[in-house]
Each structure stands twice: as structure tokens, then as C-alpha cells.
Amino acid sequence: MVGRTIKKWWPVFVLPTFAAFVIGFLWPFIWGIYLSFCKFTTVQDVTFVGFSNYSKILLDNTFSHSFWLTVVFAFVSSILINVLAFFIALALTKGYRGTNAFRTVFFMPNLIGGIVLGYIWQTLLNGLLSKWGQPLLSLSARNGFIGMLILLMWQQIGYMMIIYIAGLNNVSPDLIEAAQIDGATSRQILFKIKIPMIMPSVTICTFLTLTNGFKMFDQNLSLTGGDPGKQSQLLALNIYDTFYARSGPQWKGIGQAKAVVFFVLVVVIALIQLRATSSKEVQQ
The missing domain is CATH 1.20.5 (Single alpha-helices involved in coiled-coils or other helix-helix interfaces)
Incomplete structure (x- = not known):
């Protein structure tokens, strides 16, 4: 019925x-x-220009710089966040006293909005760690890159840690006990049993950190604003800057074309990552 x-x-x-x-x-x-194939000022004033916008992207040095900076940032942040989150999760599943409090503390930064986090870390890095009276982040693109890396790690490690804790708690104690009886060392248990068994968690966390690294916008805007000279500008901020900060109808179309290229990039890399990590998963 x-x-x-x-x-x-x-x-x-x-x-x-x-x-x-x-x-x-x-x-x-x-x-x-x-x-993305048009020149426009509003959606009511559109002129089709074909692939002209895409060809102009190749001549925009700020786009190519932001493109490679974003690729490097996404991969570096993904590796660091996942490695640190996994080992923190490993430590917090040992049954030590106060682990619930530590889990809460590590997770809390994820609850704060990206814009707020950006201004918090801008105050910390520029105010407390200023050099020769100048804001630290605006001295070089390298400082801005490291600052964004610290911010994103601080924000996301706690969230990925929770996912890894759930995966580690799902590993059968019988497997670990059997391995210990057979004389396996802690290192062998970690690399031969625990990591292969939590590959679904690795797949999820790697996907989230990679896509979050590529899409990072609000933290970049509030922390560095692309300074110095747009050298710390990630791809999402570069698209925003092209679309809104530059005058002329042609720039909106170019910004839209950049957004389409950005979308294709993220989708392709995410699918490759999902296929690579999913193939390592162990059927339980």
C-alpha cells in the first residue's frame, strides 16, 4: 500500500x-x-564573439601566474592537510585521556567563516610578525603563499581529522590482533592494515582538500588580496578581479571564460584523483 x-x-x-x-x-x-563566448555588460546586452575570450586568456599573464600558483597551492595544501590530519587522528584513537576535548579544539576552526579567518590571520601575521615595520604578507608572494597555506591547514585539518578518526575506528580489531599474533610491528600494522583499510576516508579527504584548495577565494581575498602586485592571487580571486575590477564589457566575457576553464580544470583533476584513490580501496 x-x-x-x-x-x-x-x-x-x-x-x-x-x-x-x-x-x-x-x-x-x-x-x-x-x-563565455560573448562580450557583455549585462545578460540583456550580449554580443557573441566566439572563441575570442578564450584566446585572450592566453595573453593574460595574471591568469597564467594564478593558474600555476593555484595548482601548486592545491597539491601542497592537500598533502600537508591529509598527512597531519591522519597522524593527529591516529594519536587521538589511542585511547588517551582528554581525546574528546582535543577533537573539539581541532575541529573548531572549521566552524569559522573564511573571511573572518582571513582577517584573523592577517592581524596575526602582519601585526605580530611584521618585519621592519612593514606588513609581512605584502613583502613577497612567497610570504602570501605560506600565509594562505597556514590558514587553510589550520581551518581544515580538524575536519579531515574527524573523517580519518571514523575510518580508523572502523578498522576491525580482529585484523590488528591477528597481525600482532603473527609478529607484525606497529609500522607494518600501520602501512599494511590501517592505511589500506581506510582508503575510502583517504579518497574523501583528498577530494575535499584538493577541491577546496582550487576553489579558495574568501581566505585569499581577506588575507592577502592578491598582494604584492597580484602575485599571491589564486585563480578564483583572479576570475573575480577580471570580472568586477576591470572596466569594459570585454573583461566580463574574459572573466566568464576563465571561470569555465577553471571549472574544467577542477573537474578533470578531481576525477583523476577519485579514480586513483578509489582503485586502492580494499573491500571489507
């Missing part, structure tokens, strides 16, 4: 959500791709 009722009335419940998805995501996404 319940099954027949669901089959009869499911469109009534699916339609509002589907309509919201189409209106709020699918249609703007399709329209955005079309606008």
Missing part, C-alpha cells in the same frame, strides 16, 4: 526540488557557458 502511494505521488515531492535545481544551478550554469 505504501509502495503504491509513493509511486503515485512521487512527482509531487520531486518536482519542487528539481525545479529549484534547474532554476538555481542548471540554467545559470548553461547560460554561464554561453556567456
